[in-house]
Amino acid sequence: MARLLRTGLNAGGDPPRVVGGKGVYFELSDGRRVLDGSNTGGPLGHGHPRMIEALREAAALPMVSEGWAWKGRDQAAEDFFEIGLSGEESWAGAVRFCLSGSEANDMALSLSQALTGRQAIATRERAYHGIVGLSRDVTVQPHWHGGLAAPGATRLPFPNAPVHVLPPPENAAWIHPLEARRREAEPLPVTLAAMAPKLAETAAVILDYTQGGYYHDPDYQDAMATATRDAGALWIADEVVTGLGRSGRPFAFQAGQSRPDIVTLGKGLGGGMVAVAAIVLSHEVLDRMKGAAWQNYGTLRGHPMTMAAVSAYLRIMRDEALLQRVAAHETRFRARLSEIAQRHPAVARVAGQGLHWTIELHGPSWKQWLADTPESPIASQVAGRALELGAVIGTSGEQTSLFLAPPLVMSEAEAETLLSILDEALLVADRAHNA
Numbered sequence: 150m151a152r153l154l155r156t157g158l159n160a161g162g163d164p165p166r167v168v169g170g171k172g173v174y175f176e177l178s179d180g181r182r183v184l185d186g187s188n189t190g191g192p193l194g195h196g197h198p199r200m201i202e203a204l205r206e207a208a209a210l211p212m213v214s215e216g217w218a219w220k221g222r223d224q225a226a227e228d229f230f231e232i233g234l235s236g237e238e239s240w241a242g243a244v245r246f247c248l249s250g251s252e253a254n255d256m257a258l259s260l261s262q263a264l265t266g267r268q269a270i271a272t273r274e275r276a277y278h279g280i281v282g283l284s285r286d287v288t289v290q291p292h293w294h295g296g297l298a299a300p301g302a303t304r305l306p307f308p309n310a311p312v313h314v315l316p317p318p319e320n321a322a323w324i325h326p327l328e329a330r331r332r333e334a335e336p337l338p339v340t341l342a343a344m345a346p347k348l349a350e351t352a353a354v355i356l357d358y359t360q361g362g363y364y365h366d367p368d369y370q371d372a373m374a375t376a377t378r379d380a381g382a383l384w385i386a387d388e389v390v391t392g393l394g395r396s397g398r399p400f401a402f403q404a405g406q407s408r409p410d411i412v413t414l415g416k417g418l419g420g421g422m423v424a425v426a427a428i429v430l431s432h433e434v435l436d437r438m439k440g441a442a443w444q445n446y447g448t449l450r451g452h453p454m455t456m457a458a459v460s461a462y463l464r465i466m467r468d469e470a471l472l473q474r475v476a477a478h479e480t481r482f483r484a485r486l487s488e489i490a491q492r493h494p495a496v497a498r499v500a501g502q503g504l505h506w507t508i509e510l511h512g513p514s515w516k517q518w519l520a521d522t523p524e525s526p527i528a529s530q531v532a533g534r535a536l537e538l539g540a541v542i543g544t545s546g547e548q549t550s551l552f553l554a555p556p557l558v559m560s561e562a563e564a565e566t567l568l569s570i571l572d573e574a575l576l577v578a579d580r581a582h583n584a
Contacts, residue, residue: 165536170195173556173563175541183536186555186567187543189390189505191421193465194556200422200461207457215450222246225456225463229427232463233392233399240408242432246425246451246459250389250415251279253426254355256445257411258283261353261383262310264437271313271347271354271382275361275515278387286310287355290515292546313347315354315373316340318365341376348380353411357387358401361515362507362550364500367405374407383434389415389426390505394466394557397475397503410434420462421556425455471557475503478564482506482553485568495527495578497549505554508571510578512549527578535574540567542574 165183169176173194175183185194193200213219226244234241247253258270259282272278272287279285280295286308288294296305341348348354354377358364377384386409391401394417402409411434415426430438466472479502486506490496498509512527525533526548535542543552555567 165541172196173559181539184540184555184563184567184570186535186540186553186570188421188541188556189395189554190416192394192417192471192557193420193462194558195421197420197422197465197558199465200420200458203457203461204422204454207454210453210457213451213453214448215446219451219453219456221453221456221460222451225459228460228463232467234429235399237400237403237408240431240433241412242430242435245428245430246455247428247447248424248426248450249279250387250413250426251281251284252447253389253413253415253428254278254284254287254385254387255282257385257413257428258287258353258355259445260443261385261411264434265352265382267350267352267382269311269313269347269351271315271344271351273315273356273363274317275363276355276357277360278355278357278389283310286312289314290361290545290547311350313344313351315344317361317363318369341372345376345380348376348382351377351380351382353377353383353385355385355387357389358391358396358502359505359507359552360390361545362498362500362509362552364502364505364507370402370405371407374405374409383410385409385411385413387413389413390554391503393417393463394471394475395503395505395554397479398472401502418462419455419458420465422462423455423458425459427459469558475557478559479503481561481564482568485565489568489572489575492572493575493579495575495582501553504557504559506552507545508551508553508575510549510551511582515547515550517548527581530577530581531574534577535570538570538573540570542567542571 166178167175168178173185175185177183185191229244230238247256262268270283270287272289274289276287276289277293278287280293285294291305294305354373356370356373374384386402388400392414393399400412410431412429413426418427419425482501486499490499495510496508497511500507510527528544528547528549528551531551532542532544544550545552553567
């Protein structure tokens, strides 16, 4: 009798049993070694020697809660500003460490409510920001809400706050479009003007950079930032996935001219070795907090083990020139995925940046929560075939979406192997589409 309550994104099949890992490979219980092609939490792959050394040393340190000062926490903050936020000191004021991206977003949103005196919050269509509190409320994709999926009777939990859903960047340039030509859409400023009354009631607009396969351009970000500030709301940049490397720059928002009021991070911040997240507040937000205490405390936030991991990852990112490596991979992935998409009629859309790419297949809308169906979704079938061929390719929990997010340390040869496996695995989707 299994005692572990499990879940997974590949509905309709059991996940592979991992028994080890080294570099960009997983080791499975059946003896196979497969490429890790989709793991946003593992920027350094598995078993990086410098991360192991840092954590081995930190294991001898005392357990210190967030309420106690700790030199390693101070050092992690200094490393974060010196390496991760180099050149951004004019707007970035301070960083606070926490446990997960979901928690970071919930803390950022509740702080925004306290600062503005407003309850409502806004997010972009098809967004994902977490599974707790307010971060769950601004998660638009229904299958992420912690509900119950049962045949004919899916049930969602009740929300905590009013949420306004803003338009996605429909006129963004995909490398492989959803239709034969780019869809016509209203200019973004016109669309946002129609949202102005709702933004005037909003505490914060939270914007991510990958979810639902939307990788918006700098103009979208800057227009959204302007409309948000004009409405007296705060802008939160959710960089839980993209922060510190995956977008090919320290932060995805740096592609635009605007700068956030608050930034949230997670996933790769701990180098894939510990669970850790962070919140960055601008100088302006810090000024608004003068004379007040942020009444928010966590026993395990800023733990010495996690702080050692943060410092180690930041230094590895700098010393091994990971940003430059990701930028080179982006060029390769963009060209190869464009070729692959043209060959496969089942592919509806491909988009991405850095080392995060979405391959969306034709099929049911993402708005339909179909995790309660007995058949395996087409995306899961493709992922299953990829695993047979030697690579782990992820799905987003939807029926039709696959994503690639390999370790940032992946070599050119390993990247080509991953892309070739995807190419062959997509034949499964082509057969279903043609049928």
